[in-house]
Amino acid sequence: MKQENSLFDLTDCRLCPRNCGVNRMERPGFCGEKAGIRCARAALHHWEEPCISGTRGSGAVFFSGCSLKCCFCQNYKISQEGLGKEISPAKLAEIFLELQEQGAHNINLVTGTHFLPGILAALDLARPKLSIPVVYNCGGYEKPEVIGLLDGYIDIFLPDLKYFGQDLSLRYSGARDYFDQASRSIAAMIAQTGNPVLDENGILQKGVLIRHMVLPGSRKDSSALLKWMARNLPKDSFLLSLLSQYTPFYKSSRYPQINRRLTTYEYDKVLEEAVDLGLTRGFMQEKSSAKEEYTPPFDLEGL
Numbered sequence: 001m002k003q004e005n006s007l008f009d010l011t012d013c014r015l016c017p018r019n020c021g022v023n024r025m026e027r028p029g030f031c032g033e034k035a036g037i038r039c040a041r042a043a044l045h046h047w048e049e050p051c052i053s054g055t056r057g058s059g060a061v062f063f064s065g066c067s068l069k070c071c072f073c074q075n076y077k078i079s080q081e082g083l084g085k086e087i088s089p090a091k092l093a094e095i096f097l098e099l100q101e102q103g104a105h106n107i108n109l110v111t112g113t114h115f116l117p118g119i120l121a122a123l124d125l126a127r128p129k130l131s132i133p134v135v136y137n138c139g140g141y142e143k144p145e146v147i148g149l150l151d152g153y154i155d156i157f158l159p160d161l162k163y164f165g166q167d168l169s170l171r172y173s174g175a176r177d178y179f180d181q182a183s184r185s186i187a188a189m190i191a192q193t194g195n196p197v198l199d200e201n202g203i204l205q206k207g208v209l210i211r212h213m214v215l216p217g218s219r220k221d222s223s224a225l226l227k228w229m230a231r232n233l234p235k236d237s238f239l240l241s242l243l244s245q246y247t248p249f250y251k252s253s254r255y256p257q258i259n260r261r262l263t264t265y266e267y268d269k270v271l272e273e274a275v276d277l278g279l280t281r282g283f284m285q286e287k288s289s290a291k292e293e294y295t296p297p298f299d300l301e302g303l
């Protein structure tokens with residue numbers, strides 16, 4: 001029983017790199033959440049990469065709270081302002097099966113690490129009837145040892161890799177150790193799933209898809225991340241999604257450097273570098289067609 005691992009002890013919570021050590025039966029930690037699972041939406045989602053959303057949509061469950069506090073978070077109402085509804089693991093299992101019934105290509109767990117014991121309990125309940133892949137969609141700020149505990153539960157990892165530099169990750173997400181944790185966790189994800197496997201319709205069944213959103217004024221940081229990927233991750237062991245649609249949300253206006261959209265020049269330079277490094281398996285965006293990132297309505301649908 002993986003749930004018996006001490007990392008799953010929410011009375012002394014150390015589930016993520018924040019290592020709060022709080023008793024979440026009584027009070028929330030840095031993630032803003034007590035022990036009970038809370039979600040803000042469970043519905044078919046069509047705005048992930050084509051290999052995740054496919055034609056029918058991804059069965060996305062958006063969890064409340066987050067252990068990162070990105071100042072530009074588009075989902076800040078649920079990640080940082082507490083929107084959400086408490087549900088039991090049994091109800092979450094029912095939701096997974098309902099999403100499958102609606103035709104979802106996969107179950108997409110969006111930012112759920114702080115609720116892992118309950119999520120794994122729900123997966124244990126649903127698994128006998130669940131036949132679609134389970135996606136772990138996260139900000140990348142994870143403990144590698146927690147990723148190790150997901151073996152057998154998760155088919156696809158969809159982590160962000162946001163920053164290389166410590167100053168940047170501290171300034172925008174309050175996490176100086178972001179790259180250290182995220183880089184080791186992504187290596188653990190790849191070791192767990194092996195190389196990406198797509199079905200005959202191009203829908204991902206297994207593997208790791210790394211997302212990197214290029215930030216305004218941070219081209220050199222993106223370049224350092226791409227070089228790290230090319231040098232340190234086995235070739236063809238992951239897909240890369242290079243995102244251009246940064247939009248100043250939430251508290252971005254506090255930081256002049258990111259209080260604007262990305263320029264075509266900035267994105268194209270990063271894209272060129274990815275191509276030069278041979279990082280061409282994945283998804284790149286036409287900057288000219290980039291729209292404001294889609295934010296789903298957090299109206300408790302499907303809960």
Ligand code: SF4
Pocket residue numbers: 013014015016017018019020021022024028029030031032033066067113114
């Ligand atoms: S999951 Fe929440 S309470 Fe637990 S260590 Fe992380 S931020 Fe702290």
